[in-house]
Amino acid sequence: MIEAVTSTAERRPASPLQAQDRRLIRLRACLEQGLPLVPEPFKVLAEQTGLSVEEVRTWIGHWQHSGFIKRFGLVVRHRRLGLAANAMVVWNLPDDRVDEVGRRLAAEPEVTLCYQRVRRLGWPYNLFCMIHGVRRVRVEAQIRALIQRHGLEDVDHQVLFSRQAYRQRGGRYTPEEP
Amino acid sequence: MATDKVVDDLDRIDRRLIDRYQRSLPLVERPFAAMAEELGLDEQALIERLQRLCDLGVVGRVGAVFDHRQAGASELVAVAVPDHRREAVAQIINACPGVNHNYWREHRYNLWFVVTAPDSTSLELRLTRLEAELATPLLRLPMVQSYHIDLAFALPWAELEEA
The missing domain is CATH 3.30.70.3460 (Alpha-Beta Plaits)
Known part of the structure; x- marks a missing residue:
């Protein structure tokens, strides 16, 4: 667990747009489409992207913090x-x-x-x-x-x-x- | 769509759920359980409510909205088309990759849409192709500066009910 988080921090790019990591691009696509409505949605995203559950959560939090994600929740029509x-x-x-x-x-x-x-x-x-x-x-x-x-x-x-x-x-x- | 006034189908808990979770969700292993606890529900009931809001079309998705300036390229575009062609042209626009908004507005420029793309080169390509396909000049209106974009505003429930 700790290892995964540390390696994420080291890999963190200066700008999200420079991220070449295909797994992060996949995560972004999944988040644009929406979470699966199941008890452990981040686990599903981890399976779909190849990231660990911890990495999924860390990256969402990081992107929210940096403003790359403006909001994360119910998108009202x-x-x-x-x-x-x-x-x-x-x-x-x-x-x-x-x-x-x-x-x-x-x-x-x-x-x-x-x-x-x-x-x-x-x-x-x-x-x-x-x-x-x-x-x-x-x-x-x-x-x-x-x-x-x-x-x-x-x-x-x-x-x-x-x-x-x-x-x-x-x-x-x-x-x-x- | 059973009724036009979907707001009548939303109870107090649905409304709190919408008011409370437009901006951010708990980043925990079981986020829906954490949300359920706050609203006095159990996890399964909360998931069913979310599913129902999606099925009703009130919620498009439970997901992330990215900052378009960082996430890629986008542009607002308008076209002026004769009324009898409006519907057909709207369908062609919708078939263009990356179109995420497409509105009929009351103006000589009657179709207004936003084209998004991973980068400015592919945006340019999409718009050039679309313009050729429509055989109508596009009014392209790139953004110079954003002062405010926030579509997670508080919903006027009382006014929605009266309407």
Whole structure:
């Protein structure tokens, strides 16, 4: 047991992306797919990856700690639960204001995602934020309140509500194994 | 899907389970037993609840969400397609490897999707192929900076019930 943990520590790469260890790539793929719902799920992951149970747990903890894993648990499907009013609000902010407004909107509890993106020809919007709500009227009111609170009345923006999800699932970044 | 209002099928314990375990799970030999103990259940009952939440479609999986900036490459893309082609184009997009979100939104750019790949080279390849297949220019919107991404937010149970 102790030996396994020590050797893991020695093998630990500087960056998770540099990990060439096929077993770790396999572990990542397993974690993206989800745990088997059995009493000892980490044991199953150990069998599937070739790692020891201790290594599996150590690596998950390490990846969580480093931020490589952002969260580890129940991945909720909001639309299915009834959070169907999903608004993407896009703003055309002057370059010297986008950072400040982005940070302020991100701090609002109803804003679930907020990021800056590149502008394109015919698409001048450089700030995106997402609001997940139950009812559309409520989300519209929240957007009006955000505009007021942050003095965004003169900022060109558009609200894109979603009508249907053709797909909604977790990212699959792991390369397929040959 | 028996009912559109799945929230009515979730009792207090289901909701606590969701509220409590979106971010992290006990890294012990028997994590479901540890979770069960906290919620006053036994291990088997907890596993059955998790399975049921998955079967209901409320929980997609019990697993890890990786930081996409470290885990690989991804990009938000939009296309503007005529309404009569929307459904067909959405299916072509879904068939493209690495597509994990694909939404119809109310805008001239009506399909919005995220393409992921192990690295930027393969992302580029996937997008180039898709653009050729769709014969429609892609509006590619790479991220410059993330201020906030957190989809493990607290769920508005009361509002969900009223809706």
